[in-house]
Structures are given as C-alpha cells and as structure tokens.
Amino acid sequence: MAFSLTYAGFPSPDGPLKIAPIPWDSALLDFPVFEVNCAQTPLDALGRHLSAWLSGLPRDRATLVVAKISPESVAVAAALAQHGFYPVETMIEFELLLARLTLVIKRQSTHMQLRMATPADLAPVTSIAQSAFAADRFHLDPNVPRNKADLRYAHWIENSFRAGDPVFILEDTEQGEVIGFVQARETAPQTMDITLGAVRKHLQNSGAGVLMYQELFLALRARNFKRAITRVSINNLRGIKLTLRLGFTVRAATVALHWFRRGTKSD
Structure with missing residues (x-):
C-alpha cells in the first residue's frame, strides 16, 4: 500500500520547514495529524518557523504532530524538545x-x-x-x-x-x-x-x-x-x-x- 505524503513549505510557498497532513491517521484519531520534515531545515530557521507554525494551529481541536529524525541529529532533537516535542519510538532499519x-x-x-x-x-x-x-x-x-x-x-x-x-x-x-x-x-x-x-x-x-x-x-x-x-x-x-x-x-x-x-x- 502506498502511503505518500504531500509536503508544503512553511512559510508558504517554499519555506525551509516542510509540513504534510497525514490523512489516514487524522481519519483514525478524528483530529488533525501532521508530519514535520525538518531534516534539511537550518537550526535557526527551525526554531523560528516551527514556533510560528505550531502557534497558528487551531486550538479548538486536539492536534498531533510527528517529526522523524536521525539519532545523530542531537541539535535538531534539542530544538524540537524546546518546542514541546517528546520522543516516542526509535525504529531500527x-x-x-x-x-x-x-x-x-x-x-x-x-x-x-x-x-x-x-x-x-x-x-x-x-x-x-x-x-x-x-x-x-x-x-x-x-x-x-x-x-x-x-x-x-x-x-x-x-x-x-x-x-x-x-x-x-x-x-x-x-x-x-x-x-x-x-x-x-x-x-x-x-x-x-x-x-x-x-x-x-x-x-x-x-x-x-x-x-x-x-x-x-x-x-x-x-x-x-x-x-x-x-x-x-x-x-x-x-x-x-x-x-x-x-x-x-x-x-x-x-x-x-x-x-x-x-x-x-x-x-
């Protein structure tokens, strides 16, 4: 089964933070679920734009956001943690x-x-x-x-x-x-x-x-x-x-x- 996400840049249209809704998880949980791809986002831009995007999410409904990074990306993990992200799983390939x-x-x-x-x-x-x-x-x-x-x-x-x-x-x-x-x-x-x-x-x-x-x-x-x-x-x-x-x-x-x-x- 092809699970494919469509990412958009933030700030629009081609900002360095890439964000995609996850439709199948949103349908399952009955509230919005997003994935943030920040692998190529400079650290200074990550902190600035992530904060702006998160604060702009509607507050009337629950929202879940997932970010997936390499274990070596310690600085990125720290930046995400500063914005309220918490680790839930490590997958070994x-x-x-x-x-x-x-x-x-x-x-x-x-x-x-x-x-x-x-x-x-x-x-x-x-x-x-x-x-x-x-x-x-x-x-x-x-x-x-x-x-x-x-x-x-x-x-x-x-x-x-x-x-x-x-x-x-x-x-x-x-x-x-x-x-x-x-x-x-x-x-x-x-x-x-x-x-x-x-x-x-x-x-x-x-x-x-x-x-x-x-x-x-x-x-x-x-x-x-x-x-x-x-x-x-x-x-x-x-x-x-x-x-x-x-x-x-x-x-x-x-x-x-x-x-x-x-x-x-x-x-």
Whole structure:
C-alpha cells in the first residue's frame, strides 16, 4: 500500500520547514495529524518557523504532530524538545542479503504452511493486526487512546488487501486457522520491504513468528529476490533478536517525536 505524503513549505510557498497532513491517521484519531520534515531545515530557521507554525494551529481541536529524525541529529532533537516535542519510538532499519539467510529452525513443520493471502483471509488477519501490537509509537503515547492505537494496524492491513499488496499467511493446517501474517512490498528490483507482520497474541514467543519469517525469506529467495529490508521498534527486543539471528544487519535508525495539544472543546 502506498502511503505518500504531500509536503508544503512553511512559510508558504517554499519555506525551509516542510509540513504534510497525514490523512489516514487524522481519519483514525478524528483530529488533525501532521508530519514535520525538518531534516534539511537550518537550526535557526527551525526554531523560528516551527514556533510560528505550531502557534497558528487551531486550538479548538486536539492536534498531533510527528517529526522523524536521525539519532545523530542531537541539535535538531534539542530544538524540537524546546518546542514541546517528546520522543516516542526509535525504529531500527535492517537489511538482509537473502543468500546469507541463517536458518534458525532446522526441521520443517508438518502442519504450518506459508501461503499468499486470499480475500477470505481478511477477517482473521485484521483480528491479528488489531490485537498483536503494543510497542509502536501510538501505543506508547498516552495522548493516543488505546482503542485507536489498536485500530491503526487493522486499518493498515485492510488498506493493504484493497491495494493488492503482497500479504503472506502462516496457517495451521491441522486447525484450519490463520495464525500469522506478513505484509510486504517490492520497493526495488529483487528487493522486498517487510512492512508489517505479527502472529496471534497468545502465540508470541512460541516460535511461530520465527517459523513464519524464516519460511517467508526462503520463499522470497526461491522467487529470485536478493534482498529484504525491515524495520523493528527498539521497544521490541524479541523482534530485534530474531532479526539479527536470521542474518540481518543494521542499516539505519530513525527517532520519532510527537507534539500534542488538547483541544479547547471535546472532539
């Protein structure tokens, strides 16, 4: 699924601060959500223009703003903090050359099967997506209602099904039950970006996720993919450990910071 943002310069029309509304998060939370891209904004301009833009936001409704920066951008982080931004999540980006995949599970399962999703899988996959996540920035921000944070990835996977994105399913063939899913997208020739994945909450830490991802990367390699990319929250230590065990190496990291203001009237 293509999530693309349209940035505009501030001050208008081509100022150094780049700002975009995030329509899917705004629809989910029922109040405005924006992303501020300040990676190329000079520090003096950042402080001046960010203050002006934030003060100009309507005060009658709650507003959430996210900024994503490199962990090395300490001065930018400090400038954002001075304006009320607070860190909520660090995502580590990993890369795997599929020829170097390390097999963690040596014996093939007799009743766990990885396959492509069909439209009939939407309901169980959505159910998993709504209950399996707890370490992402929406769940970690007390300003985001828990039920809305739960719905975020459910909506994400519904949109992925509608868009026809590759969605892989781990099925327990003995029980006839979908127990996990992975949503992916081909971002470059022979490169697959592993965007979202989870197993049922009661099966986490059971080995089911290890099997699902290992089978996925074996399947991608069999289809002549050469490389896989994924991102894992630093709050998900089990996920980081699994990613490293499979042979991934660290490629980059991104820190997400939020700014939130409650509205003067109920939303």
